[in-house]
Amino acid sequence: xxxxxxxxxxxxxxxxxxxxxxxxxxxxxxxxxxxxxxxxxxxxxxxxxxxxxxxxxxxxxxxxxxxxxxxxxxxxxxxxxxxxxxxxxxxxxxxxxxxxxxxxxxxxxxxxxxxxxxxxxxxxxxxxxxxxxxxxxxxxxxxxxxxxxxxxxxxxxxxxxxxxxxxxxxxxxxxxxxxxxxxxxxxxxxxxxxxxxxxxxxxxxxxxxxxxxxxxxxxxxxxxxxxxxxxxxxxxxxxxxxxxxxxxxxxxxxxxxxxxxxxxxxxxxxxxxxxxxxxxxxxxxxxxxxxxxxxxxxxxxxxxxxxxxxxxxxxxxxxxxxxxxxxxxxxxxxxxxxxxxxxxxxxxxxxxxxxxxxxxxxxxxxxxxxx
Amino acid sequence: xxxxxxxxxxxxxxxxxxxxxxxxxxxxxxxxxxxxxxxxxxxxxxxxxxxxxxxxxxxxxxxxxxxxxxxxxxxxxxxxxxxxxxxxxxxxxxxxxxxxxxxxxxxxxxxxxxxxxxxxxxxxxxxxxxxxxxxxxxxxxxxxxxxxxxxxxxxxxxxxxxxxxxxxxxxxxxxxxxxxxxxxxxxxxxxxxxxxxxxxxxxxxxxxxxxxxxxxxxxxxxxxxxxxxxxxxxxxxxxxxxxx
Ligand SMILES: Nc1ncnc2c1ncn2[C@@H]1O[C@H](COP(=O)(O)OP(=O)(O)OP(=O)(O)O)[C@@H](O)[C@H]1O
Ligand SMILES: [Mg+2]
Numbered sequence: 071x072x073x074x075x076x077x078x079x080x081x082x083x084x085x086x087x088x089x090x091x092x093x094x095x096x097x098x099x100x101x102x103x104x105x106x107x108x109x110x111x112x113x114x115x116x117x118x119x120x121x122x123x124x125x126x127x128x129x130x131x132x133x134x135x136x137x138x139x140x141x142x143x144x145x146x147x148x149x150x151x152x153x154x155x156x157x158x159x160x161x162x163x164x165x166x167x168x169x170x171x172x173x174x175x176x177x178x179x180x181x182x183x184x185x186x187x188x189x190x191x192x193x194x195x196x197x198x199x200x201x202x203x204x205x206x207x208x209x210x211x212x213x214x215x216x217x218x219x220x221x222x223x224x225x226x227x228x229x230x231x232x233x234x235x236x237x238x239x240x241x242x243x244x245x246x247x248x249x250x251x252x253x254x255x256x257x258x259x260x261x262x263x264x265x266x267x268x269x270x271x272x273x274x275x276x277x278x279x280x281x282x283x284x285x286x287x288x289x290x291x292x293x294x295x296x297x298x299x300x301x302x303x304x305x306x307x308x309x310x311x312x313x314x315x316x317x318x319x320x321x322x323x324x325x326x327x328x329x330x331x332x333x334x335x336x337x338x339x340x341x342x343x344x345x346x347x348x349x350x351x352x353x354x355x356x357x358x359x360x361x362x363x364x365x366x367x368x369x370x371x372x373x374x375x376x377x378x379x380x381x382x383x384x385x386x387x388x389x390x391x392x393x394x395x396x397x398x399x400x401x402x403x404x405x406x407x408x409x410x411x412x413x414x415x416x417x418x419x420x421x422x423x424x425x426x427x428x429x430x431x432x433x434x435x436x437x438x439x440x441x
Numbered sequence: 442x443x444x445x446x447x448x449x450x451x452x453x454x455x456x457x458x459x460x461x462x463x464x465x466x467x468x469x470x471x472x473x474x475x476x477x478x479x480x481x482x483x484x485x486x487x488x489x490x491x492x493x494x495x496x497x498x499x500x501x502x503x504x505x506x507x508x509x510x511x512x513x514x515x516x517x518x519x520x521x522x523x524x525x526x527x528x529x530x531x532x533x534x535x536x537x538x539x540x541x542x543x544x545x546x547x548x549x550x551x552x553x554x555x556x557x558x559x560x561x562x563x564x565x566x567x568x569x570x571x572x573x574x575x576x577x578x579x580x581x582x583x584x585x586x587x588x589x590x591x592x593x594x595x596x597x598x599x600x601x602x603x604x605x606x607x608x609x610x611x612x613x614x615x616x617x618x619x620x621x622x623x624x625x626x627x628x629x630x631x632x633x634x635x636x637x638x639x640x641x642x643x644x645x646x647x648x649x650x651x652x653x654x655x656x657x658x659x660x661x662x663x664x665x666x667x668x669x670x671x672x673x674x675x676x677x678x679x680x681x682x683x684x685x
């Protein structure tokens with residue numbers, strides 16, 4: 071026996087000595103020492119446990135595993151000097167010998183991982199379809215029985231998710247207008263085409279920037295709020311409680327939220343248009359010396375009301391995307407706290423992504439229509 | 442007599458103005474199943490939280506496994522915490538982990554056992570508390586109340602503690618499951634020689650499992666000892682408590 075390194079297990083003359091304290095904190099070391107042993111393939115091997123000072127349940131489990139490993143190599147193990155404590159524990163652990171083997175799980179292959187991923191995407195799509203169906207149903211129900219519609223919920227949702235979001239959306243929009251005007255002023259100045267900064271600013275803000283900024287900020291702020299609210303209600307079984315009382319959560323929570331945002335977002339976009347242009351006006355004044363009067367005069371000349379409508383019409387569509395994905399993700403929360411985090415993240419990311427795709431589709435449509 | 446595993450000496454606790462414990466002392470000996478009893482709101486859970494380093498008493502001392510718990514440094518406290526297992530009233534399983542992962546968590550964190558040994562240990566603990574291997578793969582939200590209690594017990598047993606704290610393990614269980622749980626606790630003590638501290642209201646499990654107990658009322662311990670000793674004590678609360 072080597073004394074210094076090997077404190078738990080040693081090998082000498084066909085005998086395996088177990089010694090020291092086989093207690094939970096030490097078991098990792100015992101395993102390492104066992105792995106280092108060079109065991110000759112004797113037909114039989116004695117295992118001397120007389121020097122085993124202490125052994126707990128986990129220690130007995132390890133002892134059991136080691137014996138089993140030796141037996142698999144066709145080595146017969148004979149136990150000597152088993153302390154009564156250890157014998158008792160070995161009896162407990164023997165029970166679960168079989169069970170533990172079946173618990174070993176196979177590692178997934180690459181194909182299985184890809185397949186599982188694809189299947190999840192497919193499930194996500196069907197989930198969204200079924201959600202849209204329920205949403206449409208509750209909308210028709212509300213149209214058929216208008217008195218069942220929760221107008222108060224909707225107004226509160228407008229207050230909470232549209233009006234309270236105004237400061238941050240408007241501030242962002244103004245800063246973007248300012249930055250765009252400032253950056254393009256630097257370029258345009260070189261050609262002496264100063265006044266065209268107005269064209270470029272007004273058209274880009276109203277058609278694209280204001281709707282996108284509003285939608286992205288709202289997706290981050292309100293989309294996540296829808297998911298978290300519904301998710302917590304699901305975990306605390308409030309949704310189930312509502313159902314048993316005959317309150318359909320779609321009618322009471324989801325539909326009011328969706329309609330509220332569809333009304334609120336175009337209004338937000340309109341105000342964001344104004345603030346974006348105001349920001350640009352400021353940059354034009356400072357950087358190019360274009361007065362407010364000149365700016366407005368130029369705007370009057372070039373501005374087509376269509377530009378405004380193109381931006382505003384996107385509002386309800388973006389709102390539908392944000393509110394329905396947020397609500398769907400909330401309803402998808404399962405009974406664990408983790409699930410809220412995962413779904414909230416997924417709700418914001420996929421809402422922003424879908425908004426941008428939708429925006430691209432609009433661009434193509436408007437291009438074809440020549441608006 | 443064996444050495445006490447837990448020594449509570451002159452402990453007083455107050456929440457703001459409200460005094461919960463007034464100069465309480467008692468001992469818990471090795472191998473005992475010890476009960477903290479008393480009507481609701483009389484400070485049983487608080488006493489247990491003080492023993493397991495979750496809440497500091499205002500005065501007095503508490504020794505667990507020979508260490509004065511509220512005088513320990515951070516490192517010693519971590520060492521001590523590994524030597525006991527706790528089952529909370531609401532089981533407090535981590536909802537994002539499966540039962541197996543809940544049990545394996547401490548082993549992964551605090552030992553360097555190989556994954557295959559950890560799997561064996563988890564399987565054995567599941568078996569010991571009477572859960573099947575397929576229950577182990579479930580998440581806490583997929584378990585019944587009784588199964589959650591068993592899973593929490595398996596998690597508390599993961600590191601082979603010498604000392605187990607259970608806060609109302611059988612409340613919210615039906616009488617049959619509660620009786621099953623009581624037998625489980627008795628057999629664990631039998632097999633592993635654990636010392637078990639239980640907070641409970643349940644008369645059936647008081648009769649069946651407890652060796653000794655203390656009964657809290659009016660900020661004091663009003664009775665202590667075996668069930669016979671406690672029943673012999675004359676006090677209005679004892680009569681109402683055991684006649685529920
Ligand atoms: N964090 C706290 N802040 C203020 N008061 C508290 C706090 N925790 C407990 N208390 C009070 O201390 C008293 C004892 O509480 P404790 O939870 O220990 O009761 P208990 O005996 O376990 O009751 P139960 O059987 O209902 O669980 C109660 O009156 C409670 O209001
Ligand atoms: Mg309590």
